[in-house]
Amino acid sequence: MFFLALAAAASAPHYDLHARFDPQGRLDAEVTITLPEDVRDKSFILSRRFMLEGLDLPPGVILAAAEPSDTPVDGLYRYRFQALPGYQGPMRLGFRYSGPINYPDDNGVTAFRPQGYELFIDHMWFPVGADIQTRFTLDAEFEGLAPDLVPVGQGEVTRTPTGVRIRRDFIDIDVPLVAMRGLQRAQAEGVEFFAPDLTTPRATYYVRHSEQAARFFGQWFGPLHHTVRMALVRRERTMAYARTAYTVFPERPGETPPTEVAAARHAAHEVAHAWWMLASPLTDDFWLVESAAEYCAVRYIEATMGAEEAERFLAEKRRVSAEAGPVMGHGRPNRVQLYQKGPLLLVDLERRIGRPAMDRLMVEMSREADHTTAVFLRLLTNIAGADAAAEFERALHA
Ligand SMILES: [Zn+2]
Structure with a gap:
């Protein structure tokens, strides 16, 4: 897994991000995205509440399309970039934009509030790969943070008198930051x-x-x-x-x-989620994120607080998911399918193939670079046979 992560980082996109906040929560941002050399066509989404002030593209890279978009959430602009034939080297895309970090329809996670900042991908405040799965390394500089805000971020986090610097040499889809008073x-x-x-x-x-x-x-x-x-x-x-x-x-x-x-x-x-976060949030494979993490949580409860406590959680899941409908076959599963029914299917699978086989399956899956149902079923076939895999696949669609 370690070597795999290193290899991924070497060929991953890189974001160089400068974000300046004023005391009213207005953002001025400059983001330069360097893509791997084999990428010749790539789309990004950014909230429409920001005004794009400039794009900095090398000769031979063009903005092929720019249009409003309401997928996967409302109120976006979608930018598509292409390298012209003959263009050499990585595509390097510079964005300059500004606008309010807050917006009305923020689902109750307001980015800038009296205690400080909570920023994450849902705010669509930086150019996000349109597949929502583009993972990148990061150098970020935030300016305009009051001196009493305590920053919490990923990787190397350095407080400066007026902001914070973040250096992240591992890949992720997000630029998450909490900077709150008195933490x-x-x-x-x-x-x-x-x-x-x-x-x-x-x-x-x-x-x-x-x-x-x-x-x-x-x-x-x-x-x-x-x-x-x-x-x-x-x-x-x-x-x-x-x-x-x-x-x-x-x-x-x-x-x-x-x-x-x-x-x-x-x-x-x-x-x-440190091990279960790689499946696409836009597809029915997403059970490999939420159902897998929840199954692991129940196993943790069993190991530390006893089988009876774990059984109580499972009984509640059985009650809630009685009418849940299939986990797979209709795009991203709903909350009940992800958190209640999916973990139960994994518990059933464990009872069928035995705990040692289940533990091995989960270890092998956690080390895969691609978290898809197809990969999971292939590993399950290797470990417990084609019948077990076929039955589990049926259960996912039942
Ligand atoms: Zn979760």
């Missing part, structure tokens, strides 16, 4: 945790179980290559997300604290 920091093995108050029950459970889950999955899938940075942020919307070596958990103001087992499942699910 406290706790360090554990494999995990670095940031929260406004590390003594709340939620923060305490997350720190404990993120560390334990990192160790548990490390023994199963092999060691983590990077410390996982985790940030607990205050907001109403209870959506967590994970990127490579980076996770954000929400904490609702005035909330009832979660039970320890609920927080443990949540922490383990997000840590598991």
